[in-house]
């Protein structure tokens with residue numbers, strides 16, 4: 007029987023980079039994935055003539071060839087950069103409101119500031135200050151944690167010391183009085199899952215900083231191309247993948263990992279296990295409760311499950327401009343109150359005036375969909391709970407009712423879209439639960455309150471020897487963070503082996 | 507121990523307090539031990555255990571199997587969806603999709619209606635061997651052939667051929683039983699009058715409901731037949747349905763029907779997006795397909811090495827998945843028509859033939875992944891499951 011150094015559970019972003027990085031270092035690695043395809047969120051599916059992108063709206067951290075970002079460097083170190091083609095998006099984001107308000111921002115600091123100042127002349131200085139503050143914060147963070155300043159201090163990095171734990175809304179309120187401008191500047195909360203009054207300012211600052219400095223990107227062939235390329239690299243390093251094969255149990259003895267039992271009951275020994283599944287399912291479903299240290303349950307108690315999403319994948323029989331879609335990423339904004347009202351809406355089944363994001367990849371990559379067609383991926387955040395209590399017989403009806411409400415919102419901005427629909431598919435929180443295996447279909451791991459940031463949580467480590475985590479549950483969510491999480495887990499294991 | 511720098515950040519102690527508080531009053535996750543699977547299984551069970559509760563003879567070549575759940579629960583479905591039965595016949599484990607012919611409002615059982623296919627492995631087994639009380643296994647309901655309220659017209663033109671009538675049986679009965687506000691024009695083509703499945707039932711429904719129109723079309727009827735004859739042509743469709751613009755068209759039947767009817771619909775000016783086709787299995791005579799290499803005959807046998815281990819024989823004219831199943835290699839499958847991607851495998855070396863239009867993801871094509879239910883060996887192959 008083949009001996010594995012490590013078993014990776016789950017072929018999402020974190021799982022595939024952990025596998026590829028370990029195999030690159032010569033470890034014998036087995037990757038188990040419950041589904042028949044790698045990617046987790048980072049996947050696609052076909053309907054009719056269309057291949058729909060599931061998750062990737064804007065890839066962060068890429069940077070250009072001349073000014074590479076951390077993700078580009080990471081993909082280069084994995085040896086997969088040349089197998090992928092990236093498409094730079096010409097817009098940071100745009101905003102459309104049913105009253106005709108429209109604004110579009112370019113991924114360039116000066117241009118963003120200028121455009122916002124033109125539109126909000128009464129807030130000229132506040133806009134300047136907001137971006138200054140965001141950039142100062144980002145630079146303080148980079149100097150301290152990326153470039154590892156050996157002697158950081160409040161004097162050197164005052165912004166970081168002051169703002170690291172402040173809610174975004176507090177910062178926005180202190181600088182800006184126009185509520186519309188505040189909303190316009192904080193729509194990216196949708197990429198983290200908490201509205202600005204609950205979101206730490208650093209998230210907003212870092213998102214602006216990374217998308218502006220390293221530009222938003224998309225991938226030719228979508229996120230499935232990324233997943234396939236990394237798996238292919240893993241296989242070429244001698245790695246083994248088993249699709250359609252979930253992990254049922256992680257065997258522990260004396261506080262140490264012994265191996266994994268697969269869904270078909272086979273026990274496969276290994277010293278290291280990297281779990282790309284959630285901490286919740288890893289500790290609660292995969293490990294016998296008697297082996298779970300009390301500390302773990304205590305820590306988890308303090309965390310809450312992030313929202314899931316309700317998405318609509320639409321294939322149109324025409325080009326984007328015929329629909330009036332001129333930007334790749336558009337936030338559809340109906341209500342600028344981003345307070346706790348937002349959370350209450352996310353906890354309801356039905357869609358009314360909550361924030362939607364509509365991505366149309368064909369705007370920046372005309373080859374994305376078949377010639378003469380285009381697709382849109384429309385998402386809003388919804389918690390999973392209400393979906394868990396619908397009787398199964400009501401599921402389809404509810405799904406179509408919510409989708410109808412979403413489609414009406416889209417029609418209000420782009421009249422006539424319905425007449426061009428050729429294919430449509432709808433994903434609910436239960437769909438995410440089904441395809442990711444995460445409790446309540448959470449797509450952003452544990453909620454990212456300040457208390458949940460990397461400073462306060464165990465991240466990839468476990469008190470169980472040999473067990474590591476690599477996923478959106480072990481740190482920040484998003485493509486770049488989760489791909490990075492896999493590399494970090496691999497690094498920890500490789501280092502551990504080297505020091506022995 | 508050295509102090510972490512973030513301990514000096516403003517507000518640090520408040521966060522520590524918040525953490526303590528949240529741990530005290532937080533969430534006990536131990537209830538998650540079984541629940542995610544339980545919720546999902548109510549909608550998408552990986553397998554259903556079924557019992558044949560009744561067998562109804564429909565025509566000389568067709569029977570309906572009534573399937574009740576072993577554990578009392580059947581997941582909901584949309585009229586038009588299918589289940590894939592998994593069976594072991596003569597030592598071969600395989601699966602076949604069958605549309606559910608009973609309506610979704612009938613929650614006590616699923617009917618599947620099976621017509622005999624000459625030489626077919628599963629249809630013959632189901633018709634000849636399966637008895638009342640037998641146990642069967644299936645997938646959960648699947649497929650994309652259903653009325654979509656988001657963009658389909660409320661007036662549906664259903665065009666069926668032969669056993670392709672089954673999803674429409676479900677749709678029509680649902681509309682009738684539940685008083686749904688939709689109009690159906692059902693054009694049902696068969697070679698002979700004796701082949702028509704559910705004839706009396708459709709006749710009775712259309713007599714009772716103004717919004718259900720049933721139009722059987724017989725290709726070779728007896729001389730005294732007074733219904734529609736020949737094939738389902740554009741002229742016939744136009745004559746029976748009137749205005750073509752406010753309707754969505756649904757087709758389910760053998761390949762020959764699509765080849766004939768779709769151009770007829772296009773001639774009537776119906777846009778592609780209003781023509782919804784159910785998949786209907788792998789092509790029968792693959793060697794006749796455009797692009798099939800002339801020098802390779804259906805009977806040509808190639809060697810297939812699986813996962814770097816055992817090697818088995820596969821015929822060019824037979825889908826790869828079938829060759830694998832015959833040798834006991836199990837590949838999960840659902841639609842067996844190239845659509846659902848369940849049977850995705852990787853071709854490491856060698857060539858396979860894939861008919862045009864199979865929806866394989868772009869990057870899957872790039873890395874040699876194929877849908878094995880519609881891939882035919884043209885070479886000795888090495889594959890990975």
Ligand SMILES: Cc1cc2nc3c(=O)[nH]c(=O)nc-3n(C[C@H](O)[C@H](O)[C@H](O)COP(=O)(O)OP(=O)(O)OC[C@H]3O[C@@H](n4cnc5c(N)ncnc54)[C@H](O)[C@@H]3O)c2cc1C
Nearest residue numbers: 046047050051052060431432433434436437438441648649
């Ligand atoms: C993370 C994620 C991954 C996805 N991956 C795929 C995929 O690999 N292939 C695909 O066809 N669609 C995929 N989708 C599409 C997505 O599932 C649709 O929006 C969905 O079909 C609606 O699913 P549901 O659970 O509500 O199923 P229902 O609405 O109850 O059913 C709709 C139909 O779609 C099928 N379906 C749903 N998701 C997938 C899926 N992932 N793969 C295959 N069939 C699916 C179901 O079996 C069912 O027949 C994915 C969506 C997400 C969010």
Ligand SMILES: Cc1cc2nc3c(=O)[nH]c(=O)nc-3n(C[C@H](O)[C@H](O)[C@H](O)COP(=O)(O)OP(=O)(O)OC[C@H]3O[C@@H](n4cnc5c(N)ncnc54)[C@H](O)[C@@H]3O)c2cc1C
Nearest residue numbers: 016018019020040046047063064252253283477478484485
């Ligand atoms: C709708 C949507 C939009 C998004 N938009 C963006 C965006 O624009 N930009 C961005 O950067 N990020 C975006 N994200 C977030 C990003 O996609 C995720 O954070 C990231 O992909 C998560 O990766 P992961 O490593 O946590 O694994 P996941 O994708 O969560 O995958 C986990 C994998 O583990 C497998 N698994 C679980 N349990 C088991 C088991 N017991 N045995 C075997 N396998 C198992 C699952 O099948 C799955 O494949 C989006 C996400 C969604 C859903």
Ligand code: FES
Nearest residue numbers: 840842844847879
């Ligand atoms: S079984 Fe559906 S694609 Fe092969």
